Amino acid sequence: MAVFGFITRFAAKVLAVDSTSLPEQQLAMIQDVLAGQKARVQGKEAKELLTCLKRKHLVNSITLHRFKDGLVFSSSGNGMQESKRGTEVVNFVKRNFENTDIVTLRTGKEWIMLMPLQSSFYVVKANSTLSTVELRALAKEIESVFKKKHLS
Amino acid sequence: MVLVLGRIITVASGKGGVGKTTLVANLGIALAQKNFKVLLVDADIAMANLSLLLGMQASPITLHDVLVGESSVEDAIYEGPAGLNFIPSGLSLESYRRVDTERLESVVREVASQYDFILLDAPPGIEKNVMSALAAADEILLITIPTSPSIADVLKTKIVSQRLGSSPIGIVVNFRMGEKGEIKDDDIMKMLELPVYGNIPFDLEVRRSFMQQNVQPVMVRKPTTPAAIAMRKIAAKVAGIKAHEFLAEEKKQGFLSRLLAMFKRGKKKPSK
Numbered sequence: 001m002a003v004f005g006f007i008t009r010f011a012a013k014v015l016a017v018d019s020t021s022l023p024e025q026q027l028a029m030i031q032d033v034l035a036g037q038k039a040r041v042q043g044k045e046a047k048e049l050l051t052c053l054k055r056k057h058l059v060n061s062i063t064l065h066r067f068k069d070g071l072v073f074s075s076s077g078n079g080m081q082e083s084k085r086g087t088e089v090v091n092f093v094k095r096n097f098e099n100t101d102i103v104t105l106r107t108g109k110e111w112i113m114l115m116p117l118q119s120s121f122y123v124v125k126a127n128s129t130l131s132t133v134e135l136r137a138l139a140k141e142i143e144s145v146f147k148k149k150h151l152s
Numbered sequence: 153m154v155l156v157l158g159r160i161i162t163v164a165s166g167k168g169g170v171g172k173t174t175l176v177a178n179l180g181i182a183l184a185q186k187n188f189k190v191l192l193v194d195a196d197i198a199m200a201n202l203s204l205l206l207g208m209q210a211s212p213i214t215l216h217d218v219l220v221g222e223s224s225v226e227d228a229i230y231e232g233p234a235g236l237n238f239i240p241s242g243l244s245l246e247s248y249r250r251v252d253t254e255r256l257e258s259v260v261r262e263v264a265s266q267y268d269f270i271l272l273d274a275p276p277g278i279e280k281n282v283m284s285a286l287a288a289a290d291e292i293l294l295i296t297i298p299t300s301p302s303i304a305d306v307l308k309t310k311i312v313s314q315r316l317g318s319s320p321i322g323i324v325v326n327f328r329m330g331e332k333g334e335i336k337d338d339d340i341m342k343m344l345e346l347p348v349y350g351n352i353p354f355d356l357e358v359r360r361s362f363m364q365q366n367v368q369p370v371m372v373r374k375p376t377t378p379a380a381i382a383m384r385k386i387a388a389k390v391a392g393i394k395a396h397e398f399l400a401e402e403k404k405q406g407f408l409s410r411l412l413a414m415f416k417r418g419k420k421k422p423s424k
Contacts, residue, residue, distance in 0.1 A: 022332070
């Protein structure tokens with residue numbers, strides 16, 4: 001048996017036999033993943049936009065409070081309250097720990113990230129923590145989408 | 153005064169071992185040989201080995217020191233093959249623990265106006281350090297091997313980089329062997345919705361480049377080997393130059409310029 005195996009391998013080597021084949025099932029699986037990942041940012045209303053961005057960035061909710069005009073946008077219903085509480089928490093932490101950038105809290109079921117950035121305040125809820133890089137990218141995209149849709 | 157920033161490109165993949173570091177080193181050399189001002193950054197903070205591939209073992213100041221805030225970025229820049237500049241990452245586990253990778257973007261942008269191209273060698277995966285390397289660049293060049301697991305992983309890297317606001321520009325397919333089971337360029341392009349920048353054939357000379365007393369990238373050691381030629385074509389595409397122009401001039405440079413480049417290796421860049 002071992003001799004047969006050796007001869008087969010030797011013959012395949014000499015004849016340069018290509019025994020590989022295209023993994024069709026795996027390619028179909030990748031196509032499925034790809035189709036599910038396409039979260040295009042569309043919609044006219046701010047809430048609708050934030051809901052799209054929420055899906056794209058895989059977070060549970062996004063709330064944005066713009067201090068320049070006092071407007072609050074949220075993918076969930078209680079944006080104003082979230083923003084108010086979040087600001088209070090960040091102010092409390094900043095009083096005790098100078099140069100605080102982002103405050104991350106863990107509740108029973110999710111993580112809450114509180115981020116003041118320029119003249120806005122963001123409350124992002126997710127099942128796992130987001131790094132500063134991810135939060136800033138999210139904020140940048142919100143700003144840019146809002147600008148395009150003339151919501152700024 | 154308006155500062156013109158160089159193109160900041162991160163070379164990334166999903167899986168490890170697909171040839172990111174090799175591509176970064178050789179792409180950088182190919183561009184530098186065309187007189188572009190090139191800076192390579194070893195953004196693989198935890199498993200740095202770009203310096204080993206460039207044959208530069210001793211680097212007293214590294215990216216770790218810069219990210220910790222103990223050194224300026226200018227002090228961590230060294231001169232490498234073909235006159236390119238290079239920021240190595242530290243090999244020490246202790247300094248790795250202290251590094252704040254989220255500062256990478258500001259560090260890179262600090263010197264971006266001095267170069268035509270800044271190429272970052274990203275770590276594999278989609279963890280925090282990878283995200284910092286992806287977010288630090290404007291453009292992402294993805295690299296994969298022509299098998300489904302590698303393509304599935306590079307797809308994730310593409311999605312994450314788009315989420316972080318960077319633009320994937322194309323894909324490089326490495327280790328092409330021409331077997332039936334390999335996924336073809338057309339399918340890769342359809343799946344990733346990106347152009348294929350080039351195919352690098354499996355070439356033993358690339359592997360042998362690591363197995364020398366003095367390690368040298370294949371672009372320096374064997375510039376006419378198929379993998380080196382393929383990488384030069386990719387460099388032409390990245391730079392927006394026609395491939396035949398890129399290769400033709402290369403032939404004129406010949407042995408002497410390569411010999412000179414070899415002598416330049418390891419020489420520290422003079423302080424500014």
